Amino acid sequence: MAFPELTHVALTASDLGRSVPWYTALFGAEPVADVDTGTFRFVVWRRPSFGLHWFPDPAAGTFDERRPGLDHVAFGCADRAEIESWVTRLDELGIAHGGILDEPYGSGLSFRDPDGIALELFAPAPRRAR
8 A cells, every 4th residue: 555645734833924924925825724723723825735833822942953853844846947946036035045955866945934944945856867
């Protein structure tokens, strides 16, 4: 039996008033849901299938990829050229990034959301003919 595909990612934000506009600008799309359950609030985008959660009683501390748990979230790009266009887009949005890093397995562009959560745009290296 094959393992099911990932359907969505949900991150916990410290301030939806700051994070929702940031992700809306990044995705170039409005959220499709904003629901207060009484215990927590969540906001969801359709593409990418991504959500933010907010809790009125947050745990102490901030994101750190060295702490067990989430390291980063990577969004797929077709090729390095697409990542190059994202450098321009992130610059237009005023989002700091580390520039494109090329490795034998692919190219990545890393940046952080308003809570410091590590995000990446990634394109695998082209396949070599055998």
